[in-house]
Amino acid sequence: MPDKNKSIEKKPNGITRWWRETTGELRKVTWPTPNEAWHLTRVVIITMIMMSAILGLLDFVFTRLITLILS
Structure with missing residues (x-):
């Protein structure tokens, strides 16, 4: 019969282990x-502004083309 008084190594639960691993990785x-x-x-920010302008222009052009085709 196993001895119940032996010290049992506790494994950390999932959240504790995740937190320790995360902080360890952030230190690296x-x-x-x-x-x-x-x-x-x-x-x-500059890239976002440029892409917004390009997409807005394309939207405008295609809207005009579709309007011309359908009318």
Whole structure:
């Protein structure tokens, strides 16, 4: 019969294990400097504005074409 007084190693539950692994991985991340982050933010905003303008122009052109075809 096994001895019930032996110390049993407790395994952390899923949430605790996930939290420890997540914080461990975040410590390994190389974070950008504030200047790099600001530069990349500007690049994303400019790209978003350009893509919005292109898609808006395409929408306008195709709307006009469909209107001409159907009328």
